[in-house]
Amino acid sequence: MPPRFLKEKENVYSPPRAASRRRFFVLAAIAALVLLVAAVIIPVYFTVIRKPSDRSASAGSSSGSSNSSTSGSSGNSNPKSAVAITGGDGSTVTMDNGSTFTYHNSFGGRWYWDANDPFNNGAQPQSWSPALNETFQYGVDRIYGVNLGGWLVTEPLSSVPALYQKYPGTIDEWTLSQAMAADTASGGLNQLEDHYKSFITEQDFAQIAAAGLNYVRIPLGYWAIETRQGEPFLAKTSWNYFLKAINWARKYGIRINLDFHSVPGSQNGWNHSGRLGTISFLNGTMGYANAQRTLDYIRIIAEFISQPQYSSVVTMLGIINEPRAIFISNENVQRFYGEAYSIVRTASGYGAGKGPIVSLHDAFNGLPWWAGWGPGADRLALDYHPYVAFDKPQPVDSITNHVTLPCTRWGNQLNQSMSAFGMTAAGEFSNAITDCGTYVNGVGQGSRYEGNYIYDSSFQRVGSCTPYIQWQNWDATYKKAMMQFAMSSMDALNNWFFWTWKVGNSTMSGTVEAPAWSYQLGLQQGWIPTDPRSALGACGNTDPFTGTLPGSATGSGGTTIDSSFLATIGWPPTTITNAAPVTGLPSYTPTGAVPTLTAASFTPTTSSVTINAGNGWNNPSDNAGFMVPINGCQYNDAWMESAEPTPPACTPARKRDDVPPSLITPAPQR
Template identity: 25%
Template structure:
């Protein structure tokens, strides 16, 4: 009876991941939830004790600075924020709006064991909130991308979205690449074995790395290792990976023990020492999470009757990178490291300049003739989706223009795999002013800039005059 129950358990968990890339992505980012960006919620941030300043490195403007300033209250205050910024009501609104995908920005610190508490300062408890949110999203059929938004050591200077606003960029080092790979192993494991993660179809390696590839040494090797870590976890589980399998079945009854067995006896030479090391270092973290989150059963099941190298019905996670054209100066092409399902991300904000002149005709002429999907495809970076965009402009935009601007962007981005708006909402407050008009998807719906059916346009012919 015990063996039967254990086998039923593994077969149940082998059904967890059923998500795959939607035929067309209609999505929103859950920004400022698990990676807080204080510009999006100025009143709440001030009430929490945070600050705003022109140079975000000089005040309490990020999670790092806040946790450093308020070590005794940071966890409770952030738990309150997490619980109220993204709620069941938000889930219901997104489902009613036809959204089928969310991109969830995450910091490395959500895996708390990766944080050096002597030198790094972040709130704790985010993983439980992620499980809660993913469970709510799964219940209404919304799929998820886990986006590594804030990397160990910081991947881009002076940005709130990294969790620490600083000019000291240290991600592009062996130590922090390694920490990011451990994070990847943990997230890939949870995505396959924790039922709350059942709607996750992709893990994004790095949000917005430095654009100049000459300033990101080793990034191409990291891309390769990121893919191999995800696929190694899947090979151990018996999920078919093109051209790779364990040489002999694993019959241990514990998943973390299976990792050790695979590392020591089963992996072929395709998985290099860095991949093996990251997997090995993930084991105590996974064991700790099983106890912390009260989910030990997902790492402890009987395998002798169902070898991990014969697991039907499960799909590969999609490995996800910013596209090759995100960087310049001879960047590594992530397409060269693909092994199974892989997707590519591009972000486009006209409001930050450098794309088109600051007027309506220039904006529409540019977006209506956008060739990024085609340019990426020519280098193998397909499918491509646009993981961040908004209605923001460099000039004072009329309501009439914002209707056109929404239509034209959706039309352009739908040439690829689809789009994910930044952000699902912004704060409504005196301090926030009219922020939501151009940055909140839900407010854009209310104002009529965005259509209730995300696949439709207010004016399908919006680009005709500009072609």
């Protein structure tokens, strides 16, 4: 800024004509001094001293912004100095690595970052989305969101496919981690951190705000907290990058839905759970013990994000991604949800406005099945993943004939769920109408469209996937149809998170080979709307939701799930699928030290300022121990197939509650 400022001033003055040499030098020295002072004082005043928050007491700090003490260190540091702390379209942003870029946001968004006040919530993604220090009115303000899939939980589709293509035979993060660890010449398992550093960066968050989006859903695996014997994942490292995500989201006014995507033993047997093929969460001999571990991890995460320094940014917690009730049982899914909800509320505190919205996946039962579940709940939401791509049969015609399909399939049931359950959002959906695309189904699993899907031979070949993959050949008519399908989906779903923000390039072609799954590519190529609001009315109704959202789901009322309801579903389970009564199964005891998550470290530019980043634990009264093995007990591998025999019995673990009577699950509502 000073060089440009001096140049502007230089053009104002004319060179002296008749002055003596001495007088010239004296005047020149005075002028230089004045200009130097102006160049330093004016920028400092307008960008540091006279902050936007000075104009309004409510325009900045959150309740958690405190200058009392510094706590925590994760290696995630912030800039020691910055010329500007806020700006809008066309302003220059200094990133946390010291480099700069020009901020482009035509929607009136503003970024905000002050190293001396890192918990300031003054940023706003767009003029029509609430700033972080304002109330997001669920049911009124729409969630326009996108997933950051493949970043902190890798998977062949969403991550850079090259990660998996480098190691033939790898099919999930488990096998990828093993292969990387063995490849010490390339950096070993730390190659995953290279992926964390490069796949999603600060500029992605700026671009997300500029795309008209106000939320991100970030999948996180349990290995962000710890791993145990035999688990090959890179432990504790991804948490450092989630902390970066919090800082970046805060800087650009984006809210976060933290989705607990991968749990011990796997909740669905799919590659994005960490390991393909097994389901040992609430299933099999280690099913109960794995659920105990998972509840502990949910508790640790909830305690951290419920701290006032973070609660305005991380506003939603998906407690488990896509559990398959058909294997786990509806009874035990409900028991787990009830216990997880209670744990999160214990961490955050009961009552309006405390802690995150607890998001429950529908466990593939469909939205009507959950109507009325959790009476009296405070801040509860239902997560739905409506995909067309995996339909049976696969479509034999073009997408041009399917552009209104989302309206007829989803609009009415989302509307009804908002009234019958409460806050309902599509946590995942895509622009794909077939399962074509490299690794859409996983490595080496074939596709339904080409008739070679390895898990179901009943799919008949429709044709070649090549036209769906080679987006460079799509003409204007096809792109227009893709755009119409995207807008119909957005309008019908009302509140949504597209899967996913970006898809990495394939080693084979050097480009994206699953184009219908990349929001970023769709923006660049013209089949995703540059303003999501333009989708309003695509289904013939400017606002599909016409009911009244229950107050408890918005955070404006409710205290806790009705106690009689919780007593009915109860925890722990009475029996575990493919195992035995829980009293005869391996379990853990709450006698360990809790591995509290650490906060980022911040370095203020002023020595008189200290920053309280929290101690990682919101509720000091939540003092139960960590679930650990019982001395003398025998345990199976946590990821062992459910058919393995139960180990010798030992003294049962202490439990939080008595074992409740068996729950008779009602039939699904259709």
